[in-house]
Amino acid sequence: MKKLPVFILFLLLSVSFTYAQEFNFQKAHEDYLFNFNKYRQSYSEYLTAREAYLSYNTLTSKNNAQEKTLKLLQDENEVIRTYLTALRLKLAETTGISNYEENVIYLKLDKEVSWYLNQRDKLMVAINLEDLVALSKESKENYQATDVLSYQALGSVLAGKEINFRNRLNEQIILIKEKLGEIRQKGDKQTVKVERWLLETENLLIKSQEKEFEAQQKLAQLKTNDRYKNKTYNEAQYLFEQSHQYLKEATNQLQEIIREIKTND
Amino acid sequence: MIKIKIGKKFLILFSSIFGGTLIALLAIAIIFGFRQTQVDLLKKEIEKPVTPPEVTQEISNPSPYAHDPIILKIEEEIKEIDKKLQETDLKEASLNPPLLEMDIEFKIEE
Numbered sequence: 512m513k514k515l516p517v518f519i520l521f522l523l524l525s526v527s528f529t530y531a532q533e534f535n536f537q538k539a540h541e542d543y544l545f546n547f548n549k550y551r552q553s554y555s556e557y558l559t560a561r562e563a564y565l566s567y568n569t570l571t572s573k574n575n576a577q578e579k580t581l582k583l584l585q586d587e588n589e590v591i592r593t594y595l596t597a598l599r600l601k602l603a604e605t606t607g608i609s610n611y612e613e614n615v616i617y618l619k620l621d622k623e624v625s626w627y628l629n630q631r632d633k634l635m636v637a638i639n640l641e642d643l644v645a646l647s648k649e650s651k652e653n654y655q656a657t658d659v660l661s662y663q664a665l666g667s668v669l670a671g672k673e674i675n676f677r678n679r680l681n682e683q684i685i686l687i688k689e690k691l692g693e694i695r696q697k698g699d700k701q702t703v704k705v706e707r708w709l710l711e712t713e714n715l716l717i718k719s720q721e722k723e724f725e726a727q728q729k730l731a732q733l734k735t736n737d738r739y740k741n742k743t744y745n746e747a748q749y750l751f752e753q754s755h756q757y758l759k760e761a762t763n764q765l766q767e768i769i770r771e772i773k774t775n776d
Numbered sequence: 777m778i779k780i781k782i783g784k785k786f787l788i789l790f791s792s793i794f795g796g797t798l799i800a801l802l803a804i805a806i807i808f809g810f811r812q813t814q815v816d817l818l819k820k821e822i823e824k825p826v827t828p829p830e831v832t833q834e835i836s837n838p839s840p841y842a843h844d845p846i847i848l849k850i851e852e853e854i855k856e857i858d859k860k861l862q863e864t865d866l867k868e869a870s871l872n873p874p875l876l877e878m879d880i881e882f883k884i885e886e
Contacts, residue, residue, distance in 0.1 A: 540870065547874055554877055561882065580880060590874055601871060640882060647880035654878060661873040668871075672864060679857050686850050690841075700839050741872070752866055762858045769851045773842040774835050 536600040543593040550586040557583040577640045584647055588631045591657060595624050598664050605668045607675030616664050623657050655735040662744045666730040669751045673723050676758050677716055683765060684709060684716075690772070701776050708768050715761040722754035 560579035564572040599620050602613060630650055637643050687709060691702045726747040733743055841847050 543874075550874075550876070557880075564882065576882065584880070587876055587878070590876065594874055598871060601868075644880055644882060647878065651878040654876065658873050665868060665871055668868060669866060672866070676857060676861060676864075679853070683850050683853055683857075686846065690844070690846055690850075694841065700841065744872075748867065755861070755864070755866055759858075759861050762854060762861060765854045766851075766858070769847060769854065770835070772847055773839055775837045775839040 534600075536597060536604050539593065539597040539600045543590070543597045546586065546589045546593045550583070550590045553579070553583040553586040573640060577643065580640060580643045580647075581634060581637065584634050584643060584650070585631065587650065588627050588634065591654070592624055592627050594661070595620050595627075595657070598661060601668055602664060602671075605671040605675075607671035607673070607678065608667055612667060616660075616667055619660050620664065623660060626653060658740050659733045659735055659737075662733060662740055662747075663730050665744070666727060666747055666751075669748070670723055670727055673719065673751065673754050673758065676755075677719060680712075680716060680758065680761055680765065684713060687765070687768060687772075694772075700772075705768055705771050708764060708771070712761045712764040712768070715757045715764065719754045719757035719761070722750050722757065726750035726754065 557576075557579045560572070560576040564576035566572075599617065602608060602616060627650075630646065630653075633646055634643070637646060687705075691705060691709075694700050695702050729743060729747040729750065733740055737743065835842055
């Protein structure tokens, strides 16, 4: 009998562990998209109710408008929280981001999610339409900061991808250099040309890093009161693409280098 | 009796002409049909989606390192990186912040 609570606890833990394992980015993203569609439906209903209230100004229409506004704000809150969760899981599955940077973003994302959870509780106790309008203004103001954080987190995802590729290419360059040292000692093949090519490839990796830094700096300068945050993000994204292009060129050069090593003088 | 003779001659003539024509038509149909099948097959071959052949540039003058396991491993890894670089989505458009209509207002414009 004594073993029963232990067994139940074990069962609960294993179930929660399985759920935690299954809840990945894909699921979180689907969850976000589902909530976004729900939000759009709520927005359309809110517009109709608002129109009716402004036209007839009756108690019934006001009551209906209040209900629809509450529903809209709750769905909006859910959209933001599920979006932030999806973003968090995207960061978690992206390799290349440093632990420090990842933890800093996690803390910021968690803080945002907790702000919206608090806001959701406030919505539940809102008494009238005026309260809801005031709460909506608070959300709108806070969303400016959420927007900045979202773009910066997205930038970290893109940077992480580039860093990961660069690290992998650098590992191969180190291996090639080791092999070239061996070839040089044996003296059965010239290595000067390949060594020069390797330097050129390393320069491409440096250029890729520079573009990536430039993009990150652009995103770091984003401010909550910036009107066109998406424009800045698009500019940063273009820099990431340039960085990516350098990585592609470096990879092509490494393939040429390998071919050269495999060919007799 | 004469009528029958004429009938027989006519019948023989008619059947030989008719039969000959039929055989000739059949032969033409078979020959052209076969050619048509060949043309169709050729067309099908031409219409097949052209998949670019994998570029396997043969090294005519291999060095002692052409089959070196380390070099081959590096080559494989670089190919893999190249493939992933081509596939990478650098837009992540589905993760752009949601566009929300946050102007909730009930003031009646006067």
